Amino acid sequence: MNKPVSILQIAQAAGVSAATVSRVFNQPDKVRADTREMIIALANQHDYQPNSAASALRTQRSKIIGVMLPTFGNPVFAECLEGIASQAAEQGFGVMPVTSDYDSERETKAINRLLAKGVDGMVLVLRDPTKAPGLSQLQKQSVPFVLAYNQHPKYHCVGVDGHSEVVRVVERLRALGHRKIAMISGQLSASDRARQRYQGYLSGMQSANLKPLALIEVDFIASDMLALASLLKQSATKRPTALICSNDLLAFRSLRTATQCGLSVPDSLSVVGFDGIKIGQELSPMLTTVIQPNHDIGQWATTLLIQSISGHARTQKPVTHNLECGFRLGETIGSPPTNRSHLARDVF
Amino acid sequence: MNKPVSILQIAQAAGVSAATVSRVFNQPDKVRADTREMIIALANQHDYQPNSAASALRTQRSKIIGVMLPTFGNPVFAECLEGIASQAAEQGFGVMPVTSDYDSERETKAINRLLAKGVDGMVLVLRDPTKAPGLSQLQKQSVPFVLAYNQHPKYHCVGVDGHSEVVRVVERLRALGHRKIAMISGQLSASDRARQRYQGYLSGMQSANLKPLALIEVDFIASDMLALASLLKQSATKRPTALICSNDLLAFRSLRTATQCGLSVPDSLSVVGFDGIKIGQELSPMLTTVIQPNHDIGQWATTLLIQSISGHARTQKPVTHNLECGFRLGETIGSPPTNRSHLARDVF
DNA sequence: CTGTTAGCGCTTTCAT
DNA sequence: ATGAAAGCGCTAACAG
Numbered sequence: 001m002n003k004p005v006s007i008l009q010i011a012q013a014a015g016v017s018a019a020t021v022s023r024v025f026n027q028p029d030k031v032r033a034d035t036r037e038m039i040i041a042l043a044n045q046h047d048y049q050p051n052s053a054a055s056a057l058r059t060q061r062s063k064i065i066g067v068m069l070p071t072f073g074n075p076v077f078a079e080c081l082e083g084i085a086s087q088a089a090e091q092g093f094g095v096m097p098v099t100s101d102y103d104s105e106r107e108t109k110a111i112n113r114l115l116a117k118g119v120d121g122m123v124l125v126l127r128d129p130t131k132a133p134g135l136s137q138l139q140k141q142s143v144p145f146v147l148a149y150n151q152h153p154k155y156h157c158v159g160v161d162g163h164s165e166v167v168r169v170v171e172r173l174r175a176l177g178h179r180k181i182a183m184i185s186g187q188l189s190a191s192d193r194a195r196q197r198y199q200g201y202l203s204g205m206q207s208a209n210l211k212p213l214a215l216i217e218v219d220f221i222a223s224d225m226l227a228l229a230s231l232l233k234q235s236a237t238k239r240p241t242a243l244i245c246s247n248d249l250l251a252f253r254s255l256r257t258a259t260q261c262g263l264s265v266p267d268s269l270s271v272v273g274f275d276g277i278k279i280g281q282e283l284s285p286m287l288t289t290v291i292q293p294n295h296d297i298g299q300w301a302t303t304l305l306i307q308s309i310s311g312h313a314r315t316q317k318p319v320t321h322n323l324e325c326g327f328r329l330g331e332t333i334g335s336p337p338t339n340r341s342h343l344a345r346d347v348f
Numbered sequence: 349m350n351k352p353v354s355i356l357q358i359a360q361a362a363g364v365s366a367a368t369v370s371r372v373f374n375q376p377d378k379v380r381a382d383t384r385e386m387i388i389a390l391a392n393q394h395d396y397q398p399n400s401a402a403s404a405l406r407t408q409r410s411k412i413i414g415v416m417l418p419t420f421g422n423p424v425f426a427e428c429l430e431g432i433a434s435q436a437a438e439q440g441f442g443v444m445p446v447t448s449d450y451d452s453e454r455e456t457k458a459i460n461r462l463l464a465k466g467v468d469g470m471v472l473v474l475r476d477p478t479k480a481p482g483l484s485q486l487q488k489q490s491v492p493f494v495l496a497y498n499q500h501p502k503y504h505c506v507g508v509d510g511h512s513e514v515v516r517v518v519e520r521l522r523a524l525g526h527r528k529i530a531m532i533s534g535q536l537s538a539s540d541r542a543r544q545r546y547q548g549y550l551s552g553m554q555s556a557n558l559k560p561l562a563l564i565e566v567d568f569i570a571s572d573m574l575a576l577a578s579l580l581k582q583s584a585t586k587r588p589t590a591l592i593c594s595n596d597l598l599a600f601r602s603l604r605t606a607t608q609c610g611l612s613v614p615d616s617l618s619v620v621g622f623d624g625i626k627i628g629q630e631l632s633p634m635l636t637t638v639i640q641p642n643h644d645i646g647q648w649a650t651t652l653l654i655q656s657i658s659g660h661a662r663t664q665k666p667v668t669h670n671l672e673c674g675f676r677l678g679e680t681i682g683s684p685p686t687n688r689s690h691l692a693r694d695v696f
Numbered sequence: 697c698t699g700t701t702a703g704c705g706c707t708t709t710c711a712t
Numbered sequence: 713a714t715g716a717a718a719g720c721g722c723t724a725a726c727a728g
Contacts, residue, residue: 006705017715022707032713047488052466053410054705057720058403064444064465072430073626078420082447085420089446094465096412096442100428117412117442118400140395142350232360259632277423279627282600284607289605354721365699370723380697402721405704 005048006214013046014039018069025050043075056118065120065305066114067097068107074249076294077125080148082122089322091306093120102127108134115143121309123301126150128192144308146301149193154318155245156308158301161322162193162274165290166200166209168327174208178242178270179337180206184216184228186252197246197274213240218250225257232261232269241270241336247263251287255332266334276328285331294325302340361394362387373398397508404466414462414470415445416455421517422597423625424642425473428496431646434469439654440580441468450475450538456482463491469657471649474498476540492656494649497541502666504656506649509670510541510622513638514548515555516675517592517620520570522556525683526590529553532576533594533601544596545622559589566598573605579618580609589618589684596623601637602679614682633679641671661664 011018016035023031024039031039042048056062065088069077085095096119098110103129111134114122121144126132129152138145146156173181181199185194198215205212216227232239243258245251251273255265263269265285273280276291300321308316359366364383371379372387379387404410413436417425417435431445438624444467446458452475462470469492474480474516477500486493494504521529523654529547532543546563564575580587591606599621603613611617613633620626624639648669656664 004489004714006709008705018718019704020710020714025713026707030713035713046484049464051405051705052464053401053404054409055707057399057405057580057722058705058707058718062399062401062559072420072426072433073420073423075423075426078423078426082420085446090462094461096444098437112438113442116397116400140350141352145367147458234366249627252627257630257633267547279600282597282604283631284604286604355723356721359716366717366722368698368699371698374723380698383697402704403723405706406721406723408704 005046007048007050008044010039010046010048014042020052022050029068031337048303057329061091061120061309062118064094064096064117064119065302066111066117066119067095068110068114068122068124068126069097069099070102070125070127071099072097075290076247076275079277079294080125080298083295085298086304087163087299088306089304090346091302093193093302093306100127104128104132107132107139110134111137112264115141119143123148123298123305124150125190127190128153130192133294141250144305146305146308148297148301151192151196151320152318153320156301156304156318157320158297159193159293159322160319160325161298162196163200165205165325166197166274167204169274169308170201170208173242173244173270173272173333174210174269176242176333179210179336180213180240181210181242181244182213182216182231182240183244183246184218184250186250187217187219189216194246201244225253228254228257229261232258232263236268236337239269242333242348243269243271245271245273248277248289251280251289251332252283255285255287263288265332270333272333275339276326281330281344287328288330289328291326291328293325295325350382351410352399353394355396355398357549358387358390358394358396362390370398371496386397392684403578409657411440412442412465412652413466414459414465414467415443416458416462416470416472417445417447418473418475419447419655420445423627424623424640427625427642428473428646431643432650433646435647435650435656438469441650441651441654444633448475450570450657452476452480452563452635455480455619456485457486458482462506463489465682467491469493469653470495470648471653475538476627477503478540492653494653496645496649499540499544499668500666501668504666505668506645506652506671507541507668507670508640508645510544512591513673514545514622515552517622517638518549518552518556518558521590521618521620521681522558524590524681527558527656527684528561529558529590529592530561530564530579530588531592531594532566534598535565535567539545542594549592576602576605577609580606584685585618587617589616590681591617593621596621596625596628596637599628599637599680600631603633603635616685618684619671619683620681624674628668629676629678635672636678636680637675637676639676641673644671648662 007018007021011021024036072078088095100107100110123146125148129150149159190197192286202212245254258269273287276289280287354370355366359369372384409538418425436443448455448458471494473496477498538542550560554676593602606613606617621635624637628635
């Protein structure tokens with residue numbers, strides 16, 4: 001239980017005052033080169049590290065960024081967190097993440113825990129930015145924050161334009177010849193992302209001059225894909241030929257459901273995901289999906305946040321960054337079965 | 349930029365000393381009930397939160413736990429982190445995670461960053477506990493730590509007994525009739541977990557009176573599964589009938605490789621994973637795998653760590669907890685193809 | 697049960 | 713370029 005070295009010991013060993021040692025770490029140019037190097041050498045030699053609590057107390061900055069995500073289990077957020085953490089580390093910040101499990105009440109509690117830990121700012125992935133009580137708390141205490149994957153004109157946001165991405169997916173499917181394109185989503189009420197993607201589906205269908213089909217809304221937690229199953233069990237002329245999934249996890253489930261219904265992908269059903277989580281490309285068939293730049297979203301959000309914290313452009317206007325998505329052309333989409341080939345298959 | 353309320357303001361508002369307010373938060377029973385409640389009311393009313401930096405400075409405890417993982421992207425560690433974070437939160441601790449990306453040098457740097465942030469202790473997932481330079485640093489500064497998923501007699505460890513779990517897998521496969529059972533793994537040199545599992549394979553084969561096949565060692569980062577592919581392309585009588593994968597990610601790849609080689613699973617090849625990541629059960633075929641209690645591993649490690657931090661049983665002997673694994677009987681294993689059915693297929 | 701007192705280690709004017 | 717001094721907000725003896 002040996003005590004760590006303090007700035008004073010280094011100062012004494014160097015024959016200077018504590019102030020000088022402090023400057024070496026915080027404003028190196030204000031110290032003559034040779035003294036600086038001597039002090040650095042001494043510091044290394046003694047394993048000296050400035051005490052973060054003392055520095056935080058004095059400067060009123062913890063150099064810690066709070067992060068709230070729905071869960072670490074979804075690779076989307078895990079990758080995002082990686083982006084946040086690496087960018088933060090680069091700038092000398094640590095990261096303190098908490099999860100809300102997609103639950104509004106927990107969001108509020110989580111934000112408060114972060115606040116109690118004295119974070120300098122937060123990156124938040126909210127269920128719904130229009131009704132998040134925690135935010136007012138942040139504003140009252142004027143703690144900077146940036147939303148990730150959310151959209152809201154009044155706050156800093158970093159994410160993707162889910163709307164137009166889904167429009168493009170519809171276009172692609174249309175180009176392949178699909179006309180009966182359905183969408184499956186988690187509960188729309190549970191996230192603005194899901195709503196945005198669904199809106200994209202509607203617009204896309206309209207632009208493509210196709211009739212949108214009823215949304216298949218499933219409880220994300222429960223693994224019941226019954227609605228989809230009963231849809232897929234309809235005759236080939238009635239069921240959709242393509243399915244747009246609001247996220248990759250749902251796409252995996254849909255793939256499995258299709259298999260269980262005896263439909264082969266992509267011959268009898270095309271499936272497209274949204275998220276681009278890496279595991280999708282390891283599977284057979286490889287998932288076709290919209291690839292979100294999760295890591296970059298985290299990085300950008302962090303950069304933006306640290307700018308806010310540092311006070312550059314204070315009382316700045318809210319900024320929204322929508323990053324470009326990629327597209328993985330996997331093995332789960334193809335042309336829709338024609339009547340002929342369909343009949344042929346039945347005969348066979 | 350309104351200043352947060354300090355303990356002094358609450359004290360004045362309540363007509364007591366700062367010490368009393370402090371006691372309300374730290375040793376509530378030492379304060380008369382009515383004064384305590386009055387103070388709590390006042391604190392809430394003013395949104396008072398004890399300043400964590402000040403408290404950390406004074407007590408020399410940050411109430412933050414450092415966590416080092418290879419990556420957040422692997423659901424195994426993401427789930428573990430969730431366990432750590434929830435347990436930590438329960439005990440009033442925050443968590444500060446960093447990733448090492450399976451790289452020894454980064455491990456050392458990451459540990460130092462955590463140290464610089466003044467964490468009270470760490471949960472570590474190391475590449476190899478026998479040669480981790482960072483650990484000596486921790487011991488020198490007597491910062492408590494617990495290893496997760498690693499095994500080492502000299503340190504606190506929480507994990508699973510990969511050895512005997514794999515032995516059991518071999519037994520299962522043997523019971524199904526398999527005799528040519530191969531194992532595929534990431535680089536053994538890259539983790540003691542991989543080595544432990546491989547040893548389990550060897551023991552298991554020996555006990556089952558089977559001849560172990562050469563380990564298929566793949567570079568985990570590169571996606572080359574060539575070695576496996578060439579093995580699977582051999583004639584049915586030469587190639588293995590079952591494949592034990594050292595982790596689930598490898599299992600997914602193996603499944604894909606098998607498909608690409610024209611082998612159907614489980615008819616022509618049985619595949620077993622290790623990890624039990626959740627997505628495995630959403631796929632078709634559902635992955636058969638050993639389920640590690642990742643969340644519990646995180647929880648236990650954290651509990652143990654906080655005990656060490658709190659100084660209960662100081663200079664205690666190192667403890668190792670190996671938690672029980674589960675088993676998911678998915679759709680990727682079955683009896684090996686018999687000669688008869690094999691010939692039949694060839695003829696067809 | 698409550699108050700007084702003395703710092704925890706660092707940063708930052710303000711001098712020199 | 714460097715030093716002296718004050719104090720960030722809180723907690724833990726020690727008194728009473």
